[in-house]
Amino acid sequence: TNIAVFASGNGSNFQAVADACKNGTIAGDVVLVVCDKPGAFVEKRAEQAGVPLFSFSPKSYSSKAAFEMELVKKLHEQQADLIILAGYMRLIGENLLKAYEGRILNIHPSLLPAFPGLDAIGQALEAEVKVTGVTVHLVDEGMDTGPILAQKPVTIDTEDKRTDVEAKIRQIEHTLYPQTVQYWIEAYKGVEKH
Ligand code: GRF
Numbered sequence: 495t496n497i498a499v500f501a502s503g504n505g506s507n508f509q510a511v512a513d514a515c516k517n518g519t520i521a522g523d524v525v526l527v528v529c530d531k532p533g534a535f536v537e538k539r540a541e542q543a544g545v546p547l548f549s550f551s552p553k554s555y556s557s558k559a560a561f562e563m564e565l566v567k568k569l570h571e572q573q574a575d576l577i578i579l580a581g582y583m584r585l586i587g588e589n590l591l592k593a594y595e596g597r598i599l600n601i602h603p604s605l606l607p608a609f610p611g612l613d614a615i616g617q618a619l620e621a622e623v624k625v626t627g628v629t630v631h632l633v634d635e636g637m638d639t640g641p642i643l644a645q646k647p648v649t650i651d652t653e654d655k656r657t658d659v660e661a662k663i664r665q666i667e668h669t670l671y672p673q674t675v676q677y678w679i680e681a682y683k684g685v686e687k688h
Contacts, residue, residue, distance in 0.1 A: 505536025507580035514672035
């Protein structure tokens with residue numbers, strides 16, 4: 495299975511998935527990194543891992559439809575079967591959704607449907623919940639909506655600072671995402687069509 499990873503930032507989840515492909519936890523290869531924030535650290539990680547990178551500035555295109563058509567072209571060139579969003583700070587538009595229907599995953603740092611959207615960890619701290627977590631779901635046209643594939647809870651202890659909660663969440667993400675990608679690959683065998 496050929497995997498494309500979309501990211502806008504640090505790329506630690508890209509790293510976890512790329513490592514899992516290399517060590518055989520995921521029966522697949524990362525064939526493309528798409529980054530909409532030129533200069534983001536994920537680009538260095540892609541280079542280091544030897545994965546082709548497509549870096550672009552959305553503002554240099556006339557519309558979302560225009561850059562998504564370009565993305566679909568790149569995805570087809572690399573024969574990508576599955577797209578995984580890993581800190582990609584942008585909604586997927588209808589062109590891309592249509593081209594990869596049921597084949598786009600996202601990871602979100604809360605137990606959805608709680609705390610969708612930006613700064614889910616900040617939202618959980620603000621709400622003073624004792625448990626938050628991580629969700630992996632299939633992407634639809636909404637913001638952090640779509641069928642849930644996997645969830646894991648993370649406790650927020652009274653002494654936890656924001657950085658502690660972030661660290662706990664990242665740690666869970668880095669095992670849950672590779673596991674769920676492998677689960678998708680097994681469950682969806684045969685739907686690959688590049
Ligand atoms: C992760 O917390 C992910 O859940 C969220 O964005 C963050 C990305 O982190 N969607 P990284 O860039 O993979 O390190």
